[in-house]
Amino acid sequence: MTTFPRIAAVTMTAAALALAGCASHREAPEQPAPSRSAGEVTSDAALTAKVKTAIASATGLGNAYNINVNSYRGVVQLNGFVESQDKIQRAAEVAREVEGVRSVENNLRVRPSS
Numbered sequence: 001m002t003t004f005p006r007i008a009a010v011t012m013t014a015a016a017l018a019l020a021g022c023a024s025h026r027e028a029p030e031q032p033a034p035s036r037s038a039g040e041v042t043s044d045a046a047l048t049a050k051v052k053t054a055i056a057s058a059t060g061l062g063n064a065y066n067i068n069v070n071s072y073r074g075v076v077q078l079n080g081f082v083e084s085q086d087k088i089q090r091a092a093e094v095a096r097e098v099e100g101v102r103s104v105e106n107n108l109r110v111r112p113s114s
């Protein structure tokens with residue numbers, strides 16, 4: 001007879017856990033990011049490479065390896081640290097001149113002096 005209360009307790013616990021899991025799904029789900037086709041992913045990768053190359057070969061930018069470039073559907077994002085405000089502006093100008101760039105999000109910062 002002691003088996004029945006244990007089975008009942010285990011069953012009730014399992015049911016409570018299952019209902020708790022269902023309750024969490026009732027909340028509004030987050031909207032997933034729009035997926036990109038293979039062509040768009042390839043195009044974004046090519047655009048990133050073009051912008052990185054343009055920045056690396058631009059005069060006056062110095063160590064371009066401190067600038068990270070990401071692209072998503074023609075929007076280019078620049079992240080990292082450079083030596084001056086002039087270089088922040090120059091990197092954005094160079095990126096905007098690359099064919100296929102729709103806009104530039106410039107998140108570059110002047111490197112703090114040590």
